[in-house]
Each structure stands twice: as structure tokens, then as C-alpha cells.
Amino acid sequence: SIGMAKSKFEYVRNFEADDTCLKNCYIVVRLDGRNFHKLSELHKFLKPNDDRALGLMTRCARSVMEDMDDIIISYGQSDEYSFIFKRSSNWFKRRASKLMTHVVSQFSSSYVFYWKEYFGGQPLLYPPGFDGRVVLYPSNRNLRDYLSWRQADCHINNLYNTVFWTLVQRGGLTTTQAEDRLKGTLAADKNEIMFSEFDINYNNEPLVHRKGTALIWEKMEETVTKRVKLPSEDEKEVPVTRFRRRVSACHCDIIGDQFWEEHPDILED
Ligand code: ATP
Ligand code: ATP
Ligand code: MG
Ligand code: MG
Ligand code: MG
Ligand code: MG
Numbered sequence: 001s002i003g004m005a006k007s008k009f010e011y012v013r014n015f016e017a018d019d020t021c022l023k024n025c026y027i028v029v030r031l032d033g034r035n036f037h038k039l040s041e042l043h044k045f046l047k048p049n050d051d052r053a054l055g056l057m058t059r060c061a062r063s064v065m066e067d068m069d070d071i072i073i074s075y076g077q078s079d080e081y082s083f084i085f086k087r088s089s090n091w092f093k094r095r096a097s098k099l100m101t102h103v104v105s106q107f108s109s110s111y112v113f114y115w116k117e118y119f120g121g122q123p124l125l126y127p128p129g130f131d132g133r134v135v136l137y138p139s140n141r142n143l144r145d146y147l148s149w150r151q152a153d154c155h156i157n158n159l160y161n162t163v164f165w166t167l168v169q170r171g172g173l174t175t176t177q178a179e180d181r182l183k184g185t186l187a188a189d190k191n192e193i194m195f196s197e198f199d200i201n202y203n204n205e206p207l208v209h210r211k212g213t214a215l216i217w218e219k220m221e222e223t224v225t226k227r228v229k230l231p232s233e234d235e236k237e238v239p240v241t242r243f244r245r246r247v248s249a250c251h252c253d254i255i256g257d258q259f260w261e262e263h264p265d266i267l268e269d
Pocket of ligand 3: 032
């Protein structure tokens with residue numbers, strides 16, 4: 001019978017690799033847009049930073065956070081987002097491939113679903129994709145260093161891109177000339193080029209571009225009035241206070257201690 005056959009075939013299940021994430025570690029899922037250099041050119045993203053595209057990325061990250069349990073903080077910049085699961089999470093029994101594929105597919109379908117909210121009538125020309133990876137961090141210090149690393153990457157890339165596109169768009173250089181001009185320059189040199197030649201103080205550039213976006217849970221107290229039935233069959237209105245949480249975005253420094261001191265409940269002991 002087909003039932004007998006099923007039990008005969010079922011041994012193949014044992015070929016599945018065990019990818020359970022080590023207990024007590026923060027689980028980080030980072031995704032990154034596939035070939036977004038091309039996608040951004042084809043869809044005429046403003047350079048160096050298209051705020052529609054950044055807004056869409058953050059909308060998708062919000063959707064991931066709201067749909068999955070146990071994500072305590074997310075951080076995004078350019079075409080990437082990192083999602084951090086609390087270290088005690090037991091979602092999908094901590095199976096790495098389950099966590100990662102849920103995050104990445106939810107994010108990808110959201111990117112298509114919400115595209116028109118950010119790009120209006122401009123059509124999405126092909127189905128975009130994202131890669132994903134899982135990394136485990138055993139200590140709060142390691143996790144903070146991971147997030148610091150991504151924010152430092154945001155800073156370095158944005159400084160370069162800002163001066164590069166200023167040289168092209170306002171300085172009239174070709175992209176090759178701008179590349180040559182910046183070869184070997186240090187951060188101070190880049191700041192100096194922008195300040196002395198274009199009157200731009202890099203520190204006044206928008207925070208969302210310089211710092212990226214961190215999404216955290218904000219606890220909100222909410223009071224609603226509820227009708228309750230009394231034993232006497234009368235109805236009475238009573239105020240009920242409850243806590244709701246909602247995702248809130250900030251474009252602040254997450255490298256220093258201040259952010260973590262202001263949000264002591266993000267990391268566990
Ligand atoms: P890969 O598939 O290896 O990730 P990639 O082309 O996506 O290749 P990345 O290193 O991920 O390369 O860089 C993403 C690129 O996407 C950036 O270099 C930039 O050109 C473009 N990009 C992403 N977001 C924006 C944005 N908001 N505004 C302008 N350009 C963007
Ligand atoms: P999980 O998230 O754990 O996968 P699930 O609800 O997707 O939960 P599955 O075991 O994957 O559970 O089963 C998919 C279910 O989706 C089926 O049980 C069936 O009810 C429904 N389904 C999928 N495809 C079809 C289809 N073509 N026609 C009708 N129902 C379908
Ligand atoms: Mg890459
Ligand atoms: Mg990419
Ligand atoms: Mg990238
Ligand atoms: Mg299913």
C-alpha cells in the first residue's frame with residue numbers, strides 16, 4: 001500500500017542536517033539585496049541616497065519584526081538589514097534555516113508588496129532577491145560590536161558616497177575622475193574636500209544617511225474603557241490599562257554607551 005511505501009521512503013528525512021543554533025546566543029539574521037547596484041541604477045535611485053528606497057527597506061524590516069516573535073532590535077543601511085533574536089528565543093526550535101528563510105522571504109515579499117507605497121506609479125521591473133546568513137553571538141559585548149561594525153560600515157560608505165557623488169553632480173567630474181580623486185584619501189581629506197570646495201559640513205548631512213536605522217520595541221501604555229456586566233445585570237464602564245508595544249525607528253549612534261543605557265531592556269543579562 002501507499003502507507004507502507006511512505007514508511008519505506010521516510011528514512012530520507014534523516015538526511016536533513018541539524019542546524020540548531022547554540023543555546024544562549026543571540027541569533028543574528030542579516031540579509032542583503034542581490035545585485036542592488038544594478039537594481040538601483042535601473043530604477044533610477046537618487047545617488048548617493050534614495051530616501052524612497054531606504055524607507056521601503058525599513059517598511060519591510062518593520063513587517064518582519066511585527067510578524068515574527070522574539071526580534072529585539074533590527075539595524076539597516078543601504079540594501080541590508082540585520083535582525084537580532086533574543087538569546088532565549090526558542091522559535092522554530094532555534095533552527096537556523098527556518099529562522100533565516102522566514103525572515104528573508106517575509107522581507108522579500110514585503111519589498112514587492114510595499115514598493116508602490118514608496119515609488120508610486122514607477123513600476124518594479126523584475127522580482128528582487130535577497131541573500132541571508134545567520135551568525136551567533138555569545139555575549140552582549142560581541143553583539144554590540146557586531147552592530148557597531150555595521151554602523152561603522154554605514155558611516156564609511158556614506159562618507160565616501162557623499163563626497164563621490166558631490167564631485168560628480170556638483171563638481172562636474174566623471175565617475176572615473178571622482179574615483180581617482182578619492183583614491184588613498186582619508187576621512188579628514190574627504191571632509192575637507194566637501195567643506196572647502198562645496199561648503200558642505202558632512203556632520204549636517206541627514207542622520208538617516210550617516211547612522212542608518214535601528215528599529216526597537218517601544219512600550220506604550222494604553223487605556224481603554226471596557227463594558228463589564230455586574231451581578232445585578234447592570235453594565236458598567238471601567239478603564240483598563242494595558243501595555244502595547246510598537247516598533248519605533250531611530251537614526252542614532254548605537255556604537256557608544258548612551259543608546260544602550262537609555263534602552264537597558266534590549267539586551268539580556
Ligand atoms: P551583492 O549582490 O553582492 O550584494 P550589490 O550590488 O547589492 O551586490 P552591495 O555591496 O550590497 O552590492 O551594495 C548595494 C548597492 O546598492 C550600493 O552600492 C548602492 O549602489 C545601491 N543602493 C542600495 N540602497 C540604495 C539607496 N537607498 N540609494 C541609492 N543606492 C542604493
Ligand atoms: P507551516 O507554516 O507550519 O508550514 P501550514 O499551514 O503552511 O503551516 P503545511 O503543512 O505546510 O501547513 O500545509 C499547507 C496547508 O495549506 C495544507 O494543509 C492546505 O490546507 C493548504 N494548501 C496549500 N496548498 C493548497 C492548495 N493548492 N489548495 C488548497 N489548500 C492548500
Ligand atoms: Mg555584497
Ligand atoms: Mg547587495
Ligand atoms: Mg549591501
Ligand atoms: Mg506551510
